[in-house]
Structures are given as C-alpha cells and as structure tokens.
Amino acid sequence: MTLLGYDLFLLDALRRQVRRTAGALASVGSDDPLAVDAVRAAHDVQRLLELDWLPAIGAVLVDDPLGGPGDAAALATAMTTAMTTAIATAMTAATAWWESSTMGGDAAGPRLDDTAWAATFDEFARRRLDLGQLLVDDPDDTAARRALAALDAEIAAAAARYASAAPTDGHVRWFPTALLDASPMAAALVLRHLRLDDRTLAAVSALVMRRWREGSEHGMQWPDTFVGGDNTADLLFRILADRPAAAASFLERARPDEILLAAQFDDTVARLLIVGTSPAQVDEATAGRILRPLLEWLQLHGVPSAIDGATRSAPAIAAAAVTPWLADLGPRAARWDWTYDDGDRALRWLLDDPAARAAMADGLAAQRDDLSDVPMLEPDGRVDGELVRDLAGTFAQVQLALRDAEIAEADADGLLAQLAINTAGMAITAAAPSGPIGFGAEVGVALLAPVAIDALDRWGIAPSPEGARRRAQQTFGDRAIDTAVMAVTGIVGAAVERGELPPDTLDRLELEGLAGPTGAGCAPREVSDRLHAFVADLAPLTDPATHNALLAVLYAFANPLSDAQLCD
Amino acid sequence: MPLLETATAAALRARATGLRRLATQLTERDLRNLYDVRRRAGDDVWRGPLPDRCRDEVLVAQRRLDLAVDDLRRHALVLERQADEIDLRAAATAGLPA
Numbered sequence: 060m061t062l063l064g065y066d067l068f069l070l071d072a073l074r075r076q077v078r079r080t081a082g083a084l085a086s087v088g089s090d091d092p093l094a095v096d097a098v099r100a101a102h103d104v105q106r107l108l109e110l111d112w113l114p115a116i117g118a119v120l121v122d123d124p125l126g127g128p129g130d131a132a133a134l135a136t137a138m139t140t141a142m143t144t145a146i147a148t149a150m151t152a153a154t155a156w157w158e159s160s161t162m163g164g165d166a167a168g169p170r171l172d173d174t175a176w177a178a179t180f181d182e183f184a185r186r187r188l189d190l191g192q193l194l195v196d197d198p199d200d201t202a203a204r205r206a207l208a209a210l211d212a213e214i215a216a217a218a219a220r221y222a223s224a225a226p227t228d229g230h231v232r233w234f235p236t237a238l239l240d241a242s243p244m245a246a247a248l249v250l251r252h253l254r255l256d257d258r259t260l261a262a263v264s265a266l267v268m269r270r271w272r273e274g275s276e277h278g279m280q281w282p283d284t285f286v287g288g289d290n291t292a293d294l295l296f297r298i299l300a301d302r303p304a305a306a307a308s309f310l311e312r313a314r315p316d317e318i319l320l321a322a323q324f325d326d327t328v329a330r331l332l333i334v335g336t337s338p339a340q341v342d343e344a345t346a347g348r349i350l351r352p353l354l355e356w357l358q359l360h361g362v363p364s365a366i367d368g369a370t371r372s373a374p375a376i377a378a379a380a381v382t383p384w385l386a387d388l389g390p391r392a393a394r395w396d397w398t399y400d401d402g403d404r405a406l407r408w409l410l411d412d413p414a415a416r417a418a419m420a421d422g423l424a425a426q427r428d429d430l431s432d433v434p435m436l437e438p439d440g441r442v443d444g445e446l447v448r449d450l451a452g453t454f455a456q457v458q459l460a461l462r463d464a465e466i467a468e469a470d471a472d473g474l475l476a477q478l479a480i481n482t483a484g485m486a487i488t489a490a491a492p493s494g495p496i497g498f499g500a501e502v503g504v505a506l507l508a509p510v511a512i513d514a515l516d517r518w519g520i521a522p523s524p525e526g527a528r529r530r531a532q533q534t535f536g537d538r539a540i541d542t543a544v545m546a547v548t549g550i551v552g553a554a555v556e557r558g559e560l561p562p563d564t565l566d567r568l569e570l571e572g573l574a575g576p577t578g579a580g581c582a583p584r585e586v587s588d589r590l591h592a593f594v595a596d597l598a599p600l601t602d603p604a605t606h607n608a609l610l611a612v613l614y615a616f617a618n619p620l621s622d623a624q625l626c627d
Numbered sequence: 628m629p630l631l632e633t634a635t636a637a638a639l640r641a642r643a644t645g646l647r648r649l650a651t652q653l654t655e656r657d658l659r660n661l662y663d664v665r666r667r668a669g670d671d672v673w674r675g676p677l678p679d680r681c682r683d684e685v686l687v688a689q690r691r692l693d694l695a696v697d698d699l700r701r702h703a704l705v706l707e708r709q710a711d712e713i714d715l716r717a718a719a720t721a722g723l724p725a
Contacts, residue, residue, distance in 0.1 A: 065673035073667040080660035087657065089649050091642055093702040097649060097695035101657065104688040108664075112681055119673065 065119055067262075067312070068269050071239060074116045078240065081108040082174060117234045120262055176221055176237035177245070183214050184245035188286050195287030218252035238263055243271035244283040247294035261308030264295050268309075268317050292321030296331040306335030310349040315356035319363055319370045329376045336380045346384050347395030353377055354405040362412075374408075378415035382422030390452035407460045416474050423477035450482050451616060454542065476541075483546035483612075540583045543616035544570070547590055550608050551597070560600055568593045587617035633717065639710035643703035650699040653692055661689045 084105035089098055187210055193203040221237065235253055238246035246267045255263065271291045274280050283290045289297075299306040310318070310332070322328050332353075336346050357377060363369035370376065381388065387395045388402035395402065409415040457478060461471045548568070554560045569589060594609045601609070665685050668678060 064675065065678075066671065069667070069672040073664070073672055076660070076664050076667050080657070080664055083660055084657055087649070087653070089645065091645055093642070093706075094646055094649055094699060097653065097699050100691050100695040101653065104657075104661070104692060107684060107688060111684070115677060115681070 067120065068266065070116055070119060071266050074113065074120065074236070075239065077108050077112050077116065078173065081105050081113065082172070084108070117236060120234060120266065173237040173240050177240035179217060180237070180241040180245035180249050183210065183217065184242055184248055186210055187248060188244065188283055191288040192286045214248050215252045218249045221249070222253050234259060235263060239266055243267045243281055243291040247291045250295070251298050257302055257305040258308055260302060260305040261312065264299060264309050265312035268292065268295060268313060268321070272317050272321065290323050293323050293327045296322055296327040300327065300330035300334050303334045303337065303340045306331055307341045307345065310335040311345065315353050318353065319356070319373050322370065325370050325372045325376065328370045329379065332376055332380045338383045343384065343387065343394050347387060350377070350381055350384065351395050351397055354381070358405060358408050372414060374412040375414035375418040378409045379418040379422045381409065382419050386449040386453045389456040390449045403456060403460070406456065407464065410460050411464055416471055420474040420477045423481050454478055454482060454616070479542040479545060483542050483549055540586045540617060543590055543612050544586065546612040547594065547609055550605060550612070554601065554605050559602065564597070567596060590617050636710040636713040639706045639713070643706040643710070646699045646703040646706070650696045650703070653696050658689060658692055661685060661692065
C-alpha cells in the first residue's frame with residue numbers, strides 16, 4: 060500500500076518557495092567560459108523546479124485528490140493513483156508549454172513571469188483600495204466612481220491577457236499561480252474575471268483566503284483589512300455565491316474562522332453559506348462536513364464581536380443554513396457524524412437567539428415550494444417510515460427545546476407553526492401529488508384545498524398570523540396535534556376536491572366541544588382519539604395512497620406515546 | 628614590469644573575483660533557497676512516492692550546485708595562481724640586469 064498525504068496550505072507555501080528559488084536561479088549568469096558548467100547546473104536546477112515540481116505541486120493544489128480540508132490535522136492517508144496520474148500529466152503539459160513559449164511558438168507572445176503578473180495585480184489592488192476609500196468617505200464622488208469603473212475594466216482586460224497565456228490543450232486544468240503570489244485582495248479582484256472551473260475556483264479561493272487570514276509574510280494584516288468597503292473575503296464570498304458548486308467546495312475547505320471572522324458584510328457570508336449548503340447543491344454528509352464545524356465553533360467561541368470582519372449575525376445565518384437539515388441535529392445526527400446530544404445542544408444554542416429563530420421560521424417558509432420533492436411514500440405506496448419518524452422526532456425536539464428554554468414569544472410560536480405547516484404539507488403533497496391543491500394565501504398555508512381551509516378555519520386551527528394560531532394552541536394544546544389535524548384535513552380536503560370523497564366528509568371530523576386547557580380531560584388526547592376514529596371511518600372510502608398518508612400522519616403526530624407525554 | 632603582463636594578471640584576478648562572486652551568490656542565495664525548499668517539502672507537508680522523489684531530486688540538485696560552487700572556487704584559485712605567477716615572472720624579468 061502506498062501512503063499519500065498532504066497539507067494543502069503548507070503545500071502552497073512550498074510552491075511559493077519553489078517559485079522563488081526557480082526565479083532566483085533564472086537570473087544566474089556569467090560571461091566567463093569557466094563558469095559555463097556552473098551556470099548550466101543552475102539553469103538545469105531551475106528547469107527541474109519550474110517544469111517538474113511547480114506543476115506537480117500545482118496539480119495537487121488543483122486536484123486536491125484526497126479532497127478534504129487542508130488542516131495539518133487532516134493530513135490524511137489513502138491509496139490512489141489518480142494523484143500521480145494528474146501530476147504526470149501536469150508535468151508533461153508544463154514542459155510543452157514552457158518549450159513552446161520560450162521557443163517563440165506561443166501565439167500569446169513571450170510568457171510573462173508570475174512575479175510580474177503579481178506585481179501588476181497588486182498595483183491594481185492598491186489603486187482600487189484608494190478609490191474604494193474615497194467612495195466610503197464620499198459616496199457621491201462621481202469622479203471616483205468613474206475612475207473605479209475604468210479601473211475595473213482595466214483589471215478585466217489584464218485578467219483576460221493573463222488567462223490567454225494558459226495552456227489550452229484541454230487535458231490539464233489551469234491553475235492561476237500568479238494569484239497566489241499576488242496580495243489576496245489583488246487575487247480576489249482578478250479571480251472574478253477568470254473562467255475557472257468550480258473546483259479550481261474553490262481551491263484558489265481557499266488558498267487566497269487562508270493567506271489573507273494569516274496575514275502577510277511578516278504577520279501584518281493586509282491593507283484591505285483597514286479600509287472601508289469590501290475586503291478580500293467580501294469579494295471572494297460574492298464570487299463564490301454566484302457559483303453554488305464552487306461555494307460548496309470552498310466551504311468544505313475553509314475553517315470556521317475564515318467564514319465567520321472575515322467579511323465586512325454579513326449578507327455576503329449569508330449568501331455563501333446558504334447557497335453552498337443548500338440541499339440542491341450538497342448531499343447530507345457534505346452539508347454536515349460544512350455546518351457541523353461551524354455550529355461547534357460558534358458554541359465554543361460565541362457570537363463574533365462587533366469588530367470589522369466579524370459576522371455579527373452568525374447565529375441567524377447558521378440557523379438559515381441549517382433549516383433544511385434540521386433532522387441532522389436530532390434524529391439523523393449520525394449522518395452528520397455526531398451524537399443526538401451534540402446536535403440537540405447546537406439546536407438549543409441556535410433557538411436561544413431570537414434572530415436565529417426568526418431565520419429558521421423564514422427558512423421553513425421558503426422551503427415550502429420544495430415540499431413536493433420530498434417523497435413521503437415509497438413508489439409502491441407504502442409510507443417511508445424512516446422519514447416519518449425523522450419528521451416527528453425533529454418536531455418534538457424543536458418543541459421541547461423551545462419549551463425548556465421557556466421561550467413563549469411570538470417568534471417561537473411562529474417557528475413551530477411553520478414547522479407544523481411544512482410537515483403537514485409534506486403529508487398532503489404525498490397523498491395528492493397531482494390533485495387540485497389550493498393555496499391559502501391569506502394565512503400563508505400552501506398546499507391546502509379550499510375545503511380544507513374552511514374546515515381548519517372553523518376549528519380555529521388555520522394558522523393565521525395572530526389570532527387563529529393562539530386559538531389553536533389554546534384549544535388543542537400542542538403543535539404536534541395541530542400538525543396532525545392540519546395534515547389529515549389537508550389530505551382529506553384534497554381527496555374531496557378530486558371528487559374521490561363526498562363533499563361533506565370533513566364534517567364527520569368533530570373537533571368542537573373539547574375539554575380545553577381548563578377542562579377535566581386532556582385536549583391533545585381527545586383530538587388524537589377523534590382523528591384516529593375519523594381515519595378508521597374513512598378507510599373503506601379512500602384509496603391506498605391517501606389512507607397510507609393519513610396513517611403516517613397519525614403515526615407521527617398523534618400516537619399513544621405522544622398523547623401520554625402531553626397528558627400524563 | 629611589462630604593461631601587457633600586468634594587464635593580463637589583473638584580468639585573471641578580475642575573472643577570479645567574478646567567479647568567486649558567482650560562487651558566493653550560489654551559496655548564499657540559491658543553495659540556501661534550495662535548503663528552504665527541502666525544509667518546506669517535509670513529511671508534514673506532503674508524503675508519498677512523489678514527495679520522496681521531490682526531496683531526492685532537490686537534494687541531488689543541491690549537491691550539483693555544491694560541486695559547481697567548488698569548481699568555481701577552484702577555477703578562481705587557478706586564475707589567481709596564474710596571475711601570481713605572471714606577477715612573479717614579470718618581477719623576475721624586471722629585476723634582471725640590463
């Protein structure tokens with residue numbers, strides 16, 4: 060077995076040293092015939108470094124074949140031949156490119172040294188920072204604004220010239236190494252204009268970001284840290300947020316502090332994180348690799364304080380990103396490679412923050428359009444038991460966390476209402492994927508047919524923003540039961556609309572006259588009993604898919620165990 | 628002392644100085660740079676057959692430059708000796724009775 064491993068960021072330092080050494084060796088020269096051998100030796104070593112080892116190191120940086128974050132601690136071992144193949148190809152291409160450009164065969168003209176490009180880009184960055192500061196001082200400075208636009212065009216043109224010198228044989232991805240020699244701000248300014256593939260963009264961004272966070276060679280912070288407007292992180296995050304796959308790949312490589320203690324503007328962090336961890340972009344395990352370290356870091360370090368480059372709304376941003384993956388903080392914690400208790404601690408930490416609760420409720424509301432993509436029923440019509448268990452578990456977990464934290468504010472109630480609506484919506488969609496699904500715009504409840512909305516309104520459970528929500532809570536006492544009522548009503552309502560059930564079907568579900576909070580009985584248990592009886596009564600009339608969805612809802616939200624928890 | 632011989636000796640010494648300067652540059656800048664390359668290419672940075680090869684090849688390159696430096700200094704010494712001999716010969720010629 061062959062052991063391979065590397066630290067991506069130390070490897071970049073090695074690359075930098077190899078380049079410096081090769082550059083110095085290139086300047087070795089002498090007219091003395093007795094120095095011919097020594098000069099040849101120096102140039103041979105230069106070629107060795109420039110043609111063999113720079114591309115080899117670059118290939119590892121670009122391909123990142125072991126694929127993980129670049130911490131020294133993550134120095135992984137694995138067996139692979141992909142890495143050596145990529146490196147060999149990179150070496151061959153570099154030799155051909157070098158020979159063609161030095162022999163005059165390169166159409167783009169003689170190759171400009173990376174150092175020269177880096178100096179050019181640095182000068183652009185210096186001028187742009189000056190102009191940026193002028194605009195921070197006086198946003199109406201039209202001359203500065205015009206100069207900025209002209210400078211940006213100049214940067215774009217220079218970036219195009221730089222990229223045109225890249226090898227174009229199509230076999231080897233180009234790695235813009237000059238950007239790693241330039242200042243991070245310069246690199247970020249040029250990066251926007253280079254048409255890099257997602258992986259290369261992510262790799263370069265991660266290296267630039269690490270260099271920016273760690274300061275210049277003498278440990279000093281980079282100049283853009285001290286001026287107004289976008290800093291390096293803002294620029295990079297905006298570029299990445301427009302490229303979701305690159306954003307995800309970058310987030311996998313970046314450390315939490317590089318995400319949360321970097322950008323001047325919280326919106327750039329929010330966009331990056333939400334885009335890069337969206338279920339449309341990453342799978343569950345990848346989302347965990349990104350979000351779990353962030354949540355752990357936040358709990359350990361607390362919310363970043365109010366200094367430049369700190370993400371002050373970090374809990375709300377993290378909550379918004381986590382919302383599609385709520386179950387991974389509870390019932391599905393193992394999928395994120397942590398325990399239920401770890402996830403629950405993180406959830407409670409988030410729910411303690413009012414802005415995070417609001418962000419989570421907004422996130423759930425935004426998710427509603429995607430509900431129909433979540434298959435609650437298997438293709439053969441059976442209920443996906445695991446999914447239903449996860450939904451119910453997550454619901455109970457959030458409810459318990461809010462209750463334990465004694466959070467009784469409107470936003471906590473709103474969060475539970477959203478969770479109830481989404482969960483019920485999923486059940487309704489599963490049972491009636493192509494039925495006449497209506498939209499209760501007034502109460503913000505998607506997926507409910509008009510007949511269902513009428514019934515819910517009659518019982519006071521339709522979650523209107525204010526009164527109905529409170530009435531529902533007083534009447535039924537528990538959001539899980541609300542969810543069951545909503546889902547059952549929605550499913551049956553859809554079947555009525557499709558003409559599969561009689562129009563007065565929902566009248567059979569009697570929910571008036573409950574014990575209520577001051578009554579002798581327990582409202583949740585009474586509602587649960589009535590729902591079970593209603594579903595059993597309908598069994599002969601409903602098709603298997605509808606019936607299975609109804610049973611799933613009862614199984615998840617109105618089972619004897621949940622009744623006992625609420626009533627005994 | 629004949630002017631021609633004096634000029635030749637001075638030229639040889641200038642060449643020796645040039646060779647020594649190049650040797651010093653290679654030693655103090657380039658070999659030190661290569662040493663840093665090897666230091667930064669250790670097992671903590673990357674490991675595997677390719678990194679092993681990298682370290683080996685850089686070590687070979689260091690040795691080659693070391694030898695080149697030795698050669699330059701040897702050449703410089705030879706030139707300086709030739710210059711000294713020319714000077715001695717010239718001095719001896721100048722000291723002969725007319």
